[in-house]
Amino acid sequence: MRILSGIQPSGRLHIGNYLGMIRPMVESQQRGELFCFIANMHSLTSVTDSALLRSNTDEAIIDLLALGIDPEKSLLWVQSDVPEVAELTWYLNCVTPMGLLQRCHSYKDKVAKGIPASSGLFTYPVLMAADILMYDSNIVPVGKDQKQHVEVTRDIAIKFNTQYGDTFVLPEPEIRDDIAVIPGIDGQKMSKSYDNTIEMFLPQKQLRKKIMSIVTDSTPVEEPKDPDNNNVYAIYKLFAAAEETAAMAENYRKGGYGYGDAKKALYELLLDHFAEARKKREELESDLGFIREIRGKGADKARAVAAGVLDRVRKVTGMS
């Protein structure tokens, strides 16, 4: 069973990405063959600063390795290192009905958020279909926001297979609706686009500052507080053991416990939770030659798989 997952390097990865996607990806290495890639070509629809995109891509590779993606067991690569995906996108574009893309809500949502309305943004789901079909993926674990894109991928694959004969494996979406939406420091959904993220690999001082800036109400220290109506507690309980969560809730309710105390506890908990990953990340950062080697090997392996699929596509479409 081949499980495929991609993540955009449009900013530094945060604890929402970690709980919502990276941790499930790391865990999926136990149950199948994981193909995971950094979707930098997708990020080009929103990030125009090339130096920033390049550095976010490198940082994302290091983050994923530090958090437990095992390059011996899994395939890890950068999307643009396999240019074949752009060729496949064209073949898929030619069987994709306009109406199918017009029905995708992500285009309208992103334009409403201020992302320029380029044709790349409009055909984004076709590039994503190429990512998935290029590697004969069986399972694509995604959050609810990406479900429609996997359904579009299936529609495109069915259309292509009907027109040219069986060529693509039909992927199944695996919707992770059991995973909570992680709140950001302002209480909205944590997202790079809302500038409310907590990045797990921030230097200690900055991490502490970020946590101290979590928005709370102005209940005085001595008064009792409602844990279920508070961002610090909401984030704390995502990482804490049951007893630790219960102890913090009890502290809130009995009074004499300030939000500053809770923030300090959250800071310590996050440092502890990511201690091993932070250490590994430091080691990886000091060995950029190794990172380059991993990236190169990943690209070679991914290109070998892509070449086989593209060969089938070129044959049936009359391109070869």
Ligand code: ADP
């Ligand atoms: P962002 O909103 O920061 O731009 P993306 O939309 O690129 O993040 O999401 C990348 C992955 O991380 C997706 O699979 C998404 O489901 C997951 N993710 C992002 N933010 C959260 C969050 N606040 N809670 C849970 N999962 C999240």
Ligand code: TRP
């Ligand atoms: N569109 C996905 C996101 O924004 C990233 C992505 C690109 C992806 N290609 C993919 C995810 C293929 C899964 C499979 O999160």
